[in-house]
Amino acid sequence: MSGLFVVFEGGDGVGKSTQATLLADRLRSSGREVVRTFEPGDTAAGRQIRQILLDPATGDLDARAEALLYLADKAHHLHEVVRPALARGAVVVCDRYVDSMLAYQGAGRVLDRGELAGLARWATDGLRPDLTVLLDLEPARGVGAITAKDRLEAAGDDFHLRARQGFLELAEAEPERYLVLPARQPIETIAAAVRDRVDALLSDPRGRLDP
Numbered sequence: 279m280s281g282l283f284v285v286f287e288g289g290d291g292v293g294k295s296t297q298a299t300l301l302a303d304r305l306r307s308s309g310r311e312v313v314r315t316f317e318p319g320d321t322a323a324g325r326q327i328r329q330i331l332l333d334p335a336t337g338d339l340d341a342r343a344e345a346l347l348y349l350a351d352k353a354h355h356l357h358e359v360v361r362p363a364l365a366r367g368a369v370v371v372c373d374r375y376v377d378s379m380l381a382y383q384g385a386g387r388v389l390d391r392g393e394l395a396g397l398a399r400w401a402t403d404g405l406r407p408d409l410t411v412l413l414d415l416e417p418a419r420g421v422g423a424i425t426a427k428d429r430l431e432a433a434g435d436d437f438h439l440r441a442r443q444g445f446l447e448l449a450e451a452e453p454e455r456y457l458v459l460p461a462r463q464p465i466e467t468i469a470a471a472v473r474d475r476v477d478a479l480l481s482d483p484r485g486r487l488d489p
């Protein structure tokens with residue numbers, strides 16, 4: 279039996295955690311095993327990697343080093359958390375995954391998105407979400423509203439605009455894998471759209487895509 283891998287993506291403060299929690303709670307109450315997780319940092323080693331990535335005290339980090347730290351977190355997180363859960367038949371609900379790395383590291387303009395995607399395929403051994411929910415919002419209304427910014431949140435307006443564009447391009451390239459929703463609809467409206475799409479995947483495993 280194999281489970282279902284659902285990822286929430288989008289900029290800072292768009293509502294990923296809110297929706298991931300609502301989905302996880304609803305699936306649990308219907309009796310399913312749910313593993314609610316996030317990247318980066320949801321393993322012991324990952325917490326240390328996350329600390330390096332997000333702590334303003336890290337200062338300037340070489341773009342390739344930064345990408346490799348994200349990928350190291352992902353490889354370990356898949357090994358420790360995601361793959362075992364999917365193998366048990368659980369639904370894995372994950373806050374951020376490969377798209378965040380492609381959108382943010384690609385948005386830095388230093389790294390080629392195609393090269394990054396190749397590295398990400400290697401690091402994840404090709405594991406892709408069954409569904410990615412992209413919560414789309416102008417950065418001014420998401421990250422712009424955050425007052426105590428971490429290292430990435432403080433990276434500047436252009437960076438966040440390019441990252442938003444990066445997320446949208448990934449979704450547009452493979453619409454069957456994505457649910458793109460405007461992030462400032464009422465929370466319940468978003469939750470209902472997510473629920474419908476996830477329920478469809480759970481009730482018809484043949485509708486799932488190959489990894």
Ligand SMILES: Nc1ncnc2c1ncn2[C@@H]1O[C@H](COP(=O)(O)OP(=O)(O)OP(=O)(O)O)[C@@H](O)[C@H]1O
Binds near residue numbers: 465
């Ligand atoms: N649909 C919505 N409309 C308006 N406000 C919302 C909506 N969804 C979430 N919020 C609010 O936006 C804020 C950020 O939400 P949340 O923490 O879920 O976002 P996030 O994407 O997980 O953020 P981060 O990137 O910082 O982890 C919270 O105050 C939350 O209550």
Ligand SMILES: [Mg+2]
Binds near residue numbers: 294
């Ligand atoms: Mg969050």
